[in-house]
Amino acid sequence: MAQLFDLALVIWLIALAVHxxxxxxxxxxxxxFIAFGLLLGLGWVQLSAFDVALTEIAIGAGVTGILxxxxxxxxxxxxxxxxxxxxxxxxAEASTTGTVSKATTIDEGxxxxxxxxxxxxxxxxxxxxxxxxAVLLLPNPAPTLAPAAAAALDATGLxxxxxxxxxxxxxxxxxxxKVVLLLALVGVWSLAPDRLWDGAPALRPAEVPEPLAYLAxxxxxxxxxxxxxxFWVGADAPGGTFQAGxxxxxxxxxxxxxxxxxxxxxxxxxxxxxxxxxxxxxxxVGLIGFIIADGFLAYPEAIAKPLILVIEAALTLxxxxxxxxxxxxxxxxxxxx
Amino acid sequence: MTLLADxxxxxxxxxxxxxFLAGTIGLLRFxxxxxxxHALSKADNLGLGLIVLGLLPQAGSLSGxxxxxCVWLLAxxxxxxxxxxxxxxxxxxxxxx
Amino acid sequence: xxDFLIGTALFISAVTAxxxxxxxxxxxAVERMMAVQLLGTGGGAALLLLGVASGVSAANxxxxxxxxxATFSCAAFTLxxxxxxxxxxxxxxxxx
Numbered sequence: 001m002a003q004l005f006d007l008a009l010v011i012w013l014i015a016l017a018v019h020x021x022x023x024x025x026x027x028x029x030x031x032x033f034i035a036f037g038l039l040l041g042l043g044w045v046q047l048s049a050f051d052v053a054l055t056e057i058a059i060g061a062g063v064t065g066i067l068x069x070x071x072x073x074x075x076x077x078x079x080x081x082x083x084x085x086x087x088x089x090x091x092a093e094a095s096t097t098g099t100v101s102k103a104t105t106i107d108e109g110x111x112x113x114x115x116x117x118x119x120x121x122x123x124x125x126x127x128x129x130x131x132x133x134a135v136l137l138l139p140n141p142a143p144t145l146a147p148a149a150a151a152a153l154d155a156t157g158l159x160x161x162x163x164x165x166x167x168x169x170x171x172x173x174x175x176x177x178k179v180v181l182l183l184a185l186v187g188v189w190s191l192a193p194d195r196l197w198d199g200a201p202a203l204r205p206a207e208v209p210e211p212l213a214y215l216a217x218x219x220x221x222x223x224x225x226x227x228x229x230x231f232w233v234g235a236d237a238p239g240g241t242f243q244a245g246x247x248x249x250x251x252x253x254x255x256x257x258x259x260x261x262x263x264x265x266x267x268x269x270x271x272x273x274x275x276x277x278x279x280x281x282x283x284x285v286g287l288i289g290f291i292i293a294d295g296f297l298a299y300p301e302a303i304a305k306p307l308i309l310v311i312e313a314a315l316t317l318x319x320x321x322x323x324x325x326x327x328x329x330x331x332x333x334x335x336x337x
Numbered sequence: 338m339t340l341l342a343d344x345x346x347x348x349x350x351x352x353x354x355x356x357f358l359a360g361t362i363g364l365l366r367f368x369x370x371x372x373x374x375h376a377l378s379k380a381d382n383l384g385l386g387l388i389v390l391g392l393l394p395q396a397g398s399l400s401g402x403x404x405x406x407c408v409w410l411l412a413x414x415x416x417x418x419x420x421x422x423x424x425x426x427x428x429x430x431x432x433x434x
Numbered sequence: 435x436x437d438f439l440i441g442t443a444l445f446i447s448a449v450t451a452x453x454x455x456x457x458x459x460x461x462x463a464v465e466r467m468m469a470v471q472l473l474g475t476g477g478g479a480a481l482l483l484l485g486v487a488s489g490v491s492a493a494n495x496x497x498x499x500x501x502x503x504a505t506f507s508c509a510a511f512t513l514x515x516x517x518x519x520x521x522x523x524x525x526x527x528x529x530x
Binding site: 004008012016032035038039041045046050053054058061065073205212215223233243253258 | 437444448470474477502513
C-alpha cells in the first residue's frame with residue numbers, strides 16, 4: 001500500500017512539474033511551483049527525510065514562493081511602464097487584438113526565442129539523464145557515513161543526527177552557509193540607489209484587505225510558538241534553526257505586508273546586530289575552541305550541548321531576520337531624519 | 338476496547354475522506370468561483386476535523402493527540418482566513434473595482 | 435490498521451490531485467491560488483494519516499508547517515496583486 005502511495009506521488013510530482021514548464025504566464029508557473037514545493041515536502045516525508053521535508057515546505061514553498069511572487073510583481077510593473085516606449089511595442093503590436101498581458105506573454109516568449117527554448121530543453125534533458133545514471137550507478141548498498149554519525153552522537157549530547165552533522169561534525173559548512181546568506185542580503189541591498197541606501201524597503205500593498213490584517217494579528221503568536229517548538233525539538237528530533245528561522249521570517253513578513261509594522265530602515269543598528277549576531281557568535285565560539293577544546297569549531301564535550309543550543313538560538317534569530325529582509329528587498333524609501 | 342477504538346477510527350476517517358471527495362466533486366462541478374471556494378473550504382475543514390477526530394484514539398500519547406488537535410485548529414484559522422482573502426479578491430473583481 | 439490509514443491517505447491525495455488539476459486550469463488568477471490552499475489541507479490530512487500509520491510524530495510537524503505556509507503563500511499572493519492593480523486585471527482577463 002505504501003508503495004502504491006509513493007508511485008502516485010511520483011506521477012503527481014512529474015505531472016505538476018510538466019504543468020509548471022508549460023504554464024503560459026509567470027504568475028501561473030509560480031503558483032504551481034508553490035504547490036509543487038508543498039507536494040515535494042510530502043515526498044521527503046515518504047523518504048523518511050523529515051528534516052529535508054520541513055525545510056522544503058518552509059523554504060521551497062513558503063519563502064521562495066513569496067520571493068518569486070514579489071519579483072514577478074516588480075517585473076510586471078517594470079514591463080508596463082517601459083512597454084509604451086522602446087522596441088517592445090513593435091512586437092506587442094503583433095497581437096493588438098489581444099489584451100495587455102497576452103501581448104507581454106508573447107513578447108516574453110519571443111525574447112527567449114526558439115533556439116533558446118531548444119537549448120534549454122536539451123540542457124535540462126542532459127541533466128535529467130545524468131542524474132538518472134548517477135542514481136542507477138550507485139553501488140549497492142550505497143556508501144554511508146550514517147553509522148559513524150550515529151556512533152559519535154553521544155559526544156555531542158544531541159539526539160538528532162542531522163543537527164549533529166550541521167552544528168558539530170560539519171560546523172564549518174554551516175557557518176559558511178550563514179555567511180553566504182548575509183552576502184546575498186548585501187547583494188540585494190546594493191540594488192538600492194545611493195540616496196535610498198540606508199532607507200527602508202517597502203512591502204505594504206496599496207490596499208490591505210480586512211482578512212489579511214486579521215491574519216497578521218492572529219497568526220504570528222501561533223507562528224512564534226511553532227518556531228520556538230521547531231528550534232527546541234531540533235536537538236532531538238527533526239527540526240532546527242533553519243526551519244524555525246523561516247517560520248519567524250514568514251510571520252514577520254505577514255505583519256509587514258499587512259502594514260501593522262513598517263519594514264525597518266536598513267541602517268538600523270538593532271537590525272544589523274541581529275543579522276550579524278548569529279554568525280558572529282558561531283565564529284566566536286569556533287575561535288574559542290582553539291583555547292578550550294581541540295581546535296577551530298571544536299566544543300569541549302562537557303558543555304557541547306548547551307553551546308550548540310546557544311549558537312542555534314542566535315542563528316535562528318539571524319536567519320529569520322535575514323530571510324525576511326531578503327524578501328522585503330532593497331530600500332525604496334529614504335531614511336526619515 | 339481496542340476494537341471499539343479502531344472501529345471509531347475507521348468510521349470517522351472514512352467519513353472525513355468522503356467529505357474530501359465531496360469537496361473535490363464540488364470543485365469540479367460547481368459553476369462559479371465563489372461556490373467552488375465554498376465547496377473547498379467547508380468540505381476540507383470538516384473533512385480534516387473528522388480525520389483528526391478519528392486519529393485521536395491512535396495517537397498513542399496525550400501530547401501526540403494535542404498536536405493533532407493543534408493542527409486542526411491552525412487549519413480552521415488559516416484556511417478560513419485564506420478563503421476570505423480569495424473570496425474578497427473575486428468579489429472586488431466582480432464589482433469592477 | 436496502518437494499511438487502512440495509508441489507503442485513506444492515498445485516496446485523499448488522489449482526490450486532492452483531481453481538485454488541483456481543476457483549480458490550476460482555472461481562468462481567474464485568484465482561483466488558481468486555491469490550489470495552494472487545497473494542498474495545504476489535503477496534503478496536511480494525508481501527512482497526518484501517514485504519520486499516525488507509521489508512528490513517526492515528525493510527520494505531524496510537517497503537516498503543521500504545511501498548513502502554516504499554505505496560508506502564508508495565500509496571504510503573500512495578495513501582495514503581488516495589489517501593487518499593480520491595472521496590469522493584474524489584464525492577466526485575469528488573459529485566458530478567457
